[in-house]
Amino acid sequence: MALSLERLGKYDPKDPQKNRLTDLGPRHFWQYFPPVIQNNYGKWAYHDVLEPGVLVHVSETGEKVFTVRCGAARFMTVQHVREICEIADKYCDGYVRFTTRNNIEFLVDSEAKLDALKKDLQGRKFPGGSFKFPIGGTGAGVTNIVHTQGYIHCHTPATDASSMVKSIADALFEEFQGMNLPAKVRVSMACCLNMCGAVHCSDIALLGYHRKPPIIDHEVIDKVCEIPLAIAACPLGAISPDKTPEGGKTVKIKQDRCMFCGNCYTMCQALPLSDKEGDGVTILAGGKISNRISMPKFSKVVVPWLPNNFPRFPEVVENVKKILNAYAQGANKYERLGDWAERIGWEKFFEKTGLEFTEHLIDDYRLAYDTWRTSTQFKYTDAAWNVSKAAGGID
Ligand code: HEM
Ligand code: HEM
Ligand code: SF4
Numbered sequence: 001m002a003l004s005l006e007r008l009g010k011y012d013p014k015d016p017q018k019n020r021l022t023d024l025g026p027r028h029f030w031q032y033f034p035p036v037i038q039n040n041y042g043k044w045a046y047h048d049v050l051e052p053g054v055l056v057h058v059s060e061t062g063e064k065v066f067t068v069r070c071g072a073a074r075f076m077t078v079q080h081v082r083e084i085c086e087i088a089d090k091y092c093d094g095y096v097r098f099t100t101r102n103n104i105e106f107l108v109d110s111e112a113k114l115d116a117l118k119k120d121l122q123g124r125k126f127p128g129g130s131f132k133f134p135i136g137g138t139g140a141g142v143t144n145i146v147h148t149q150g151y152i153h154c155h156t157p158a159t160d161a162s163s164m165v166k167s168i169a170d171a172l173f174e175e176f177q178g179m180n181l182p183a184k185v186r187v188s189m190a191c192c193l194n195m196c197g198a199v200h201c202s203d204i205a206l207l208g209y210h211r212k213p214p215i216i217d218h219e220v221i222d223k224v225c226e227i228p229l230a231i232a233a234c235p236l237g238a239i240s241p242d243k244t245p246e247g248g249k250t251v252k253i254k255q256d257r258c259m260f261c262g263n264c265y266t267m268c269q270a271l272p273l274s275d276k277e278g279d280g281v282t283i284l285a286g287g288k289i290s291n292r293i294s295m296p297k298f299s300k301v302v303v304p305w306l307p308n309n310f311p312r313f314p315e316v317v318e319n320v321k322k323i324l325n326a327y328a329q330g331a332n333k334y335e336r337l338g339d340w341a342e343r344i345g346w347e348k349f350f351e352k353t354g355l356e357f358t359e360h361l362i363d364d365y366r367l368a369y370d371t372w373r374t375s376t377q378f379k380y381t382d383a384a385w386n387v388s389k390a391a392g393g394i395d
């Protein structure tokens with residue numbers, strides 16, 4: 001605080017280097033620890049989940065700290081942050097923290113404070129009726145959805161982040177407040193395949209996807225882009241140098257080589273590709289980052305494309321529910337979604353979820369070979385019979 005006040009009014013645009021403070025780094029976390037956390041740092045004996053959203057950690061010294069975890073929309077106003085501070089001042093001596101999935105955690109050191117805090121949090125709603133601080137996100141349920149900027153702030157998205165996350169979170173609200181799944185289910189979202197965040201390593205992942213190649217703005221490309229960078233940006237070598245009729249420098253794109261990644265647009269603003277009808281949502285499943293029992297896994301594409309049906313994305317919600325329900329019914333205790341799919345076989349995953357298997361899901365990029373089946377081990381499914389029939393096989 002002192003530092004930022006000290007800087008107030010000291011910026012002189014005529015001499016920007018004067019009074020410039022730099023390389024200070026973040027504040028040390030220790031100064032923001034509640035006393036009970038400071039006193040028991042490194043001495044925790046065990047913890048319990050008392051109920052969905054409420055944890056207790058017990059120290060070797062016998063001291064306890066109770067944590068109430070609340071959902072948050074991640075994008076929030078200063079007004080909302082002030083309300084968080086007001087709650088923290090009232091019950092937690094001014095201390096509060098945010099989790100790696102952007103939930104809010106309020107910490108108290110007694111059960112009496114805990115009950116009052118929970119009651120207060122549950123009573124707070126926005127004028128539209130949504131809970132401001134829904135309690136949950138612990139144990140074997142669905143916690144907050146890690147997501148990105150979408151149309152709120154980024155220039156490369158193929159879909160929106162906040163609205164899709166709100167639609168999915170509404171549909172899975174019971175799972176946020178419950179702990180009845182075989183294991184935790186991480187849902188994440190990214191609005192283009194830069195994959196800012198965790199879509200490549202989540203149980204269920206939603207990803208913005210284009211289906212049309214970039215448009216080339218021949219008139220300005222040489223003025224606004226470093227052309228070799230655009231050419232080198234393409235993972236498929238679809239872009240090559242070209243000349244305009246007037247002899248200016250530009251590029252050409254082999255349309256049937258382009259798979260719409262948008263990487264060349266990231267490098268070169270004269271190659272825009274977003275498109276109302278073309279853009280949509282891909283669903284991936286089966287990723288994880290922990291080393292518990294099985295090694296970490298990448299998530300795999302299971303639904304190639306769904307429309308951007310704003311603002312509630314009904315098709316995306318429906319498909320996420322199909323995957324989650326089949327997993328909840330079929331998986332063993334402690335099995336993550338990817339563990340379950342690999343145990344029963346992906347052909348069975350498609351049968352049990354009712355998702356359609358199409359050619360889009362077959363890897364065809366460089367190291368693709370290892371993802372095909374080099375074995376006679378598989379299980380017959382209706383989908384497999386249909387492929388066999390379509391190829392002229394036995395009826
Ligand atoms: C001998 C090697 C390096 C030298 C001499 C050097 C020098 C500098 C200088 C003079 C600045 C400007 C500082 C200012 O704004 O007042 C700067 C800024 C910066 N450098 Fe380096 N640098 C070196 C290596 C690196 C490396 C290896 C990285 C990253 C991996 C890096 C990242 C940055 C960044 C991000 C800034 C901007 C910081 C800011 O805006 O305050 N530098 N560097
Ligand atoms: C897609 C992922 C990323 C996003 C969305 C992102 C976003 C941003 C944004 C919004 C800023 C602030 C720019 C400003 O206010 O002027 C920024 C600054 C910065 N980012 Fe990133 N970033 C990403 C990845 C990275 C990576 C991978 C690195 C380093 C390896 C990095 C290093 C930096 C640095 C050093 C700055 C400060 C630049 C400066 O001195 O002004 N970012 N980033
Ligand atoms: S995922 Fe893509 S579109 Fe979304 S914020 Fe990151 S770079 Fe931007």
Ligand code: SF4
Pocket residue numbers: 213214233234235236237238239253257258259260261262263264265273
């Ligand atoms: S969108 Fe991707 S694949 Fe298509 S030309 Fe650009 S970089 Fe290449």
